[in-house]
Amino acid sequence: MKHEDSWQGRLLQFCKVFWPILVTQIGLCAMNLADTIMSGRAGTDDLAGVAIGSGLWMPVITGFTGILVAIMPIVSQLTGSGRQQEIPQKIMQGLYASIFISLIIGVLLLLVFPPILELMSLEAGVRHIAYHYMIGLLIGIVPLFAFTVLRNFIDAQGYTFVSMLVTLFAVPFNVLLNYGLIFGNLGMPRLGGIGAGYATTITYWLILIINIILCVKLPALAKHRLFLSWPKPSLKAWKELFNIGVPIGLSIFFEVSLFSVVTLIVGGLYNKVTVAAHQIALNFSSLVFMIPLSISMALTIVVGFSVGGGRIDNAKRYALLGAFGGIGFMGLCAIFMYFNREGIVAIYTNDAEVAVLAVQFLLFAIIYQLSDAAQASLQGVLRGYKDVRATFLIAFVSYWLIGMPGGYVLSVATEMGPFSYWVGIIIGLTCAAVGFMLRLRSVQRRAALSGIAAG
Structure with missing residues (x-):
């Protein structure tokens, strides 16, 4: 990557970073999509079991x-500042x-997963399918x-096409x-929805290698000569990683868990037809979400690169380019x-009741x-500035103090049934968007005044 001084240059560089990320994210999501679609073809129990298992796992x-x-x-800020060593x-x-x-x-999930399933x-x-x-x-x-570490290392330097391939x-x-x-073909055992879990794990090992x-x-x-020397684990180095990473992880967890808890609530309160229908709408919308997610990741890279190089104006312009482009x-x-909602649902199931x-969920x-x-x-822009602590607080308030309670109130006070929780999701996402926008304006003002990124 290089620092660009024109809108055309910034647009081309952003697109160069963005489109391989998009292909990569769609590909990774396609693995979950394949699990869902192919498990659905194996049976409604398989589809519902994979939905519950995925809802707890994700x-x-x-x-x-x-x-x-x-x-x-x-890595993007180190690259932008020329400190690759x-x-x-x-x-x-x-x-x-x-x-x-x-x-x-892994150990914690093994301990808590069975009791959670028993409560549902x-x-x-x-x-049985969800557990296995x-x-x-x-x-x-x-x-x-x-491989998450290695992918972020590769992508942050602008080599996003490598992860794509x-x-x-x-x-x-x-x-x-x-x-x-899943189906017992190619000389393999027929495991139904359970087989999707083993297929995914084998693929993870392949990607790492x-x-x-x-x-x-x-x-x-x-x-960079990775793996040629093996330094001792350093708690000091882990501290920097965790200081930035834990708030990011919590922000992601608060959002993803909102969707997953809704799946678990639907699974606990409604029949398998409702669970399967909910999972179809959630799965396809998750595939579409790969577009803004990829824009977010690309923004983190180009904004971080600009901030690392002291190009604060460039960082601001990349933010405008990515945010408005994503919404449009x-x-x-x-x-x-x-x-095309009916055609989309037809890809997943032949069951008329589920369809x-x-x-309706897809609406x-x-x-x-x-x-x-x-x-x-x-x-994504805020992460490029390494401004992450306020972000996870905004995410927590928006999703868990506003969105989730809002969905619950609607489920009790109205006849919307399982759809009430989806309205709660809409409320939470909207509040988060407003909160992040206000935070970004503050960060950009501070960066413009000081000439450095907010940490």
């Missing part, structure tokens, strides 16, 4: 891998921390966390494994989803797209 894993997102602003130490310590975190979380009013078949789907995923928790290779491999392990090889063999990455693009996506309900997903785009873009 907020915890996404939140804790979110800690490792700190690698991105750290400090990067290898940061990455090796990040890998140590990732292994430590993943092992702790699930049919025995759904509970989760066990399959847990085998891949170490490579998932480790790895993902484009891995996704078909994952689909092929699903085909074998490929990333390690690229870091050693690709000249642009090999210059998601507006077009919302229109597409509205006019009718899923179309609520369409509504929250704009707020989701705004909050994601603004949050």
